[in-house]
Amino acid sequence: MELKKICVFCGSSLSGNEKFIQAAEALGRVLAGAGLGLVYGGATVGLMGRLADTVMAAGGMVEGVIPASLFSKEIPHPKITRLITTPTMHERKQKMYDMADGFIALPGGLGTLDELCEVLTWAQLGLHRKPIGLLNVSGYFDHFLQFLERACAEGLMDAKYLGLILREETPEALLRGFETYHAPPVHRWIRRQDR
Numbered sequence: 001m002e003l004k005k006i007c008v009f010c011g012s013s014l015s016g017n018e019k020f021i022q023a024a025e026a027l028g029r030v031l032a033g034a035g036l037g038l039v040y041g042g043a044t045v046g047l048m049g050r051l052a053d054t055v056m057a058a059g060g061m062v063e064g065v066i067p068a069s070l071f072s073k074e075i076p077h078p079k080i081t082r083l084i085t086t087p088t089m090h091e092r093k094q095k096m097y098d099m100a101d102g103f104i105a106l107p108g109g110l111g112t113l114d115e116l117c118e119v120l121t122w123a124q125l126g127l128h129r130k131p132i133g134l135l136n137v138s139g140y141f142d143h144f145l146q147f148l149e150r151a152c153a154e155g156l157m158d159a160k161y162l163g164l165i166l167r168e169e170t171p172e173a174l175l176r177g178f179e180t181y182h183a184p185p186v187h188r189w190i191r192r193q194d195r
Helices: 018-033 046-057 068-074 089-099 110-124 142-153 159-164 171-179
Strands: 005-009 037-040 062-067 082-086 102-105 132-135 165-168
Touching: 005 089, 005 110, 018 037, 018 046, 018 171, 037 046, 037 089, 046 062, 062 068, 062 089, 082 089, 089 110, 102 110, 102 171, 110 132, 110 159, 132 171, 142 159, 142 165, 159 165, 165 171
Parallel strands: 005 037, 005 102, 037 062, 062 082, 102 132, 132 165
Antiparallel strands: none
């Protein structure tokens, strides 16, 4: 699959961790330098805003998707290439997923985790075969990955689905992984005797 646009999930808060801010900016520069458009949540605040600003400053294309109900909380970005408004959060996520050829998660909170888990679930179900990556800055996603490994150890998730998640510490390495990514085969995971 040819990569043209990457959807990035990340915090609408800026965080006091300078490494997270630097990672958002580095990812923005790498995306723009590779000619990849950014699809994101449309905000001007937090890591989201810093990412969008960096892509725009580097001459890249930025498309934001935001529900009207969040205008007072996330503050829509006035200077990106295109801002799309949706009626609901669900439509926002669907639109972002439809527009993107791959997904990257930077540090974030519940919203980031929600978006990440949804694209992972859809991949597990075979609804898409797009690459999904974690920019694992300072081990931010280590506990999330440990949770998934525990789910596998407890028989609640097939270990092959860990292969749905690429994880790297730099944007360059993550995008190299995207270029060679092949989604693991999806099979029925419920056996009759397990019902």
